[in-house]
Amino acid sequence: MTLISLKSIYKIYNVGGEEVRALDGVDLEIKDNEYLAIMGPSGSGKSTMMNMIGCLDTPSSGLYEFEGEMVNEMNDNQLASIRNRKIGFIFQTFNLLPKATAQHNVEIPLIYGNIRKERRVNLASEALSSVGLSDRMHHKPNELSGGQRQRVAIARALVNSPSIILADEPTGNLDSKSGHEIMDILDKLHKAGNTIILVTHEDDIAQHAHRIIRLFDGKIIEDSEL
Amino acid sequence: MFLLFIENFLISLSAIFANKTRSILTALGIIIGVLSVTMMGTLISGLDKTFEGSMSWLGKDVLYISRWEWFSDMDWWEVRNRPRIRPEYVDQVKERSQYALAVAPVMQRGASLSYSDKEIRTQIFGTNEEYMETISTNIEKGRFFTNSEDKSGMRVTVIGDGIKKAFFGDEEAIGKYIKIDNMKFRVIGILEEQAKFLGLFSTDKQAILPFGAYKRIFSKRGFMRLSVKVPEDKIEEAVDEMSFVMRHIRGLKPSQKNDFAINQTKAFEKQYNTLKIAIGGTGTFITLLSLIVGGIGVMNIMFVSVKERTREIGVRKAIGATKAMIMSQFLMEAVTICLLAGLIGLLFAYLGSFLLNKIFPSNLDLGLALFSILISMFVGVISGIIPSYRAAKLDPIDSLRYE
Numbered sequence: 001m002t003l004i005s006l007k008s009i010y011k012i013y014n015v016g017g018e019e020v021r022a023l024d025g026v027d028l029e030i031k032d033n034e035y036l037a038i039m040g041p042s043g044s045g046k047s048t049m050m051n052m053i054g055c056l057d058t059p060s061s062g063l064y065e066f067e068g069e070m071v072n073e074m075n076d077n078q079l080a081s082i083r084n085r086k087i088g089f090i091f092q093t094f095n096l097l098p099k100a101t102a103q104h105n106v107e108i109p110l111i112y113g114n115i116r117k118e119r120r121v122n123l124a125s126e127a128l129s130s131v132g133l134s135d136r137m138h139h140k141p142n143e144l145s146g147g148q149r150q151r152v153a154i155a156r157a158l159v160n161s162p163s164i165i166l167a168d169e170p171t172g173n174l175d176s177k178s179g180h181e182i183m184d185i186l187d188k189l190h191k192a193g194n195t196i197i198l199v200t201h202e203d204d205i206a207q208h209a210h211r212i213i214r215l216f217d218g219k220i221i222e223d224s225e226l
Numbered sequence: 227m228f229l230l231f232i233e234n235f236l237i238s239l240s241a242i243f244a245n246k247t248r249s250i251l252t253a254l255g256i257i258i259g260v261l262s263v264t265m266m267g268t269l270i271s272g273l274d275k276t277f278e279g280s281m282s283w284l285g286k287d288v289l290y291i292s293r294w295e296w297f298s299d300m301d302w303w304e305v306r307n308r309p310r311i312r313p314e315y316v317d318q319v320k321e322r323s324q325y326a327l328a329v330a331p332v333m334q335r336g337a338s339l340s341y342s343d344k345e346i347r348t349q350i351f352g353t354n355e356e357y358m359e360t361i362s363t364n365i366e367k368g369r370f371f372t373n374s375e376d377k378s379g380m381r382v383t384v385i386g387d388g389i390k391k392a393f394f395g396d397e398e399a400i401g402k403y404i405k406i407d408n409m410k411f412r413v414i415g416i417l418e419e420q421a422k423f424l425g426l427f428s429t430d431k432q433a434i435l436p437f438g439a440y441k442r443i444f445s446k447r448g449f450m451r452l453s454v455k456v457p458e459d460k461i462e463e464a465v466d467e468m469s470f471v472m473r474h475i476r477g478l479k480p481s482q483k484n485d486f487a488i489n490q491t492k493a494f495e496k497q498y499n500t501l502k503i504a505i506g507g508t509g510t511f512i513t514l515l516s517l518i519v520g521g522i523g524v525m526n527i528m529f530v531s532v533k534e535r536t537r538e539i540g541v542r543k544a545i546g547a548t549k550a551m552i553m554s555q556f557l558m559e560a561v562t563i564c565l566l567a568g569l570i571g572l573l574f575a576y577l578g579s580f581l582l583n584k585i586f587p588s589n590l591d592l593g594l595a596l597f598s599i600l601i602s603m604f605v606g607v608i609s610g611i612i613p614s615y616r617a618a619k620l621d622p623i624d625s626l627r628y629e
Contacts, residue, residue: 077549080548081546081548089544099244109545112548112551114229114230
């Protein structure tokens with residue numbers, strides 16, 4: 001089943017009077033339960049691509065369909081809602097709230113989704129257990145290791161059962177051992193039926209995926225199944 | 227939405243307590259503002275209370291006929307050339323006026339009172355037996371003098387509560403002799419204690435003497451006024467009538483101006499209202515100024531807070547916060563700072579009015595307290611609105627990249 005469909009997507013910025021085509025006519029289909037890696041050198045448009053798929057940004061022109069909804073026609077509130085319900089973000093720098101406990105960090109998407117306290121606590125604990133942090137729920141980010149922080153971030157991405165998980169260089173700030181742990185978790189999530197999109201420039205990370213897309217100058221130059 | 231409300235309140239508290247010094251300094255302006263709102267309100271309501279207390283002694287339903295107008299800008303030589311008010315007027319007024327319920331001549335001078343080795347300088351009053359009807363203070367103990375005591379020039383006196391306490395303490399005073407300017411007078415009554423208005427108009431330190439004795443001993447020619455009690459619902463008519471009666475007594479022609487004054491406590495009220503407006507105006511100005519300064523401080527700190535938390539805003543937006551949610555988060559923070567500041571200000575105001583109450587009747591009332599809290603929250607909304615709007619419209623992608 002097609003989850004995401006991008007048709008001739010352009011994203012054009014005007015930098016100092018000069019036209020920059022961050023995405024230059026991209027067509028892409030992503031199916032349910034795919035494990036996709038987006039690769040490319042810096043400036044190739046992979047960040048823009050990720051923001052676009054993650055509904056943080058809208059295209060200058062083109063059609064973006066997410067589970068049958070036209071994202072390119074949405075207003076800010078609808079975008080916020082689709083991010084809240086259907087997309088789980090994992091960032092390179094974790095981006096946890098430093099003053100909140102692991103438990104609370106994971107609860108935040110549920111608060112914005114207006115989910116009642118009891119259910120929220122249960123869902124957050126489940127998500128934290130699924131990444132092996134059931135004994136660290138009441139720790140704050142500065143009391144956790146880098147790998148543990150990223151696992152909290154994964155739990156936060158998972159907690160409202162999104163349609164896709166978007167991971168932007170998820171191992172970029174981690175040592176190789178923690179990096180492996182994180183990738184193991186992502187592999188497991190994929191096996192459990194989740195759709196995962198990795199954005200990375202590291203080949204060995206990309207090897208975890210089953211399909212690799214290479215971007216260059218805002219265009220897809222390679223789309224290969226592994 | 228209620229979930230978000232609680233969440234935002236908790237976020238605000240943690241943000242405020244995470245920067246304690248900053249929050250306290252920010253709150254200071256609002257604290258001072260709320261303090262001045264409440265203290266000003268307390269002061270004015272206290273003034274009202276004491277003023278009313280003192281006015282009730284003077285009596286709203288009493289006309290004071292004398293040579294000069296209270297609070298008039300008339301030239302003094304004009305007043306000086308007016309004829310005096312004479313004792314005969316008492317009977318003449320009673321005879322001709324239908325509104326006069328009681329007419330008392332009042333003469334007044336400073337005198338030295340003494341009892342054994344104690345001495346007080348104070349005001350003594352010479353009047354008739356109807357005087358008590360023209361003041362609202364009552365006799366605490368003993369009695370007032372009678373008409374025959376007045377006419378026969380008996381040396382008796384009714385003293386204020388303050389003098390009684392100073393001379394006799396808890397001892398019996400009735401029947402004792404005190405000296406007024408070295409003349410012996412027998413104490414026959416004591417006036418009840420009176421509320422004070424900045425020490426003015428109090429009967430507590432007065433000694434009241436029968437007119438006959440007063441005139442004979444102290445003053446044949448002193449200044450005199452008439453206190454005339456009239457029906458409370460007929461004051462305007464009574465003033466007109468009294469003017470007519472006085473003109474008749476004086477034999478004035480229609481072309482001549484009045485050469486006497488009919489004063490009412492209204493004149494004091496007017497004067498007092500001017501004072502109240504002055505205090506209220508100054509207070510309001512100071513209050514507004516400190517609230518504006520405080521509000522600017524809060525706005526400034528909110529801009530800093532938004533800047534510092536740009537990345538947090540980006541993350542929150544990425545995981546589903548709408549503009550309205552972000553806006554309400556920061557608005558809540560501004561309102562919470564101001565609310566806490568308001569409560570602290572109120573606490574100080576409460577302590578202040580408690581201390582002030584020792585010299586002046588002042589009570590912080592609930593309505594005023596609520597009002598000041600509302601005001602401080604209002605300042606929070608006003609000063610938080612621009613920074614919160616700025617936070618709400620931040621671009622999520624740029625904010626996530628913000629270092």
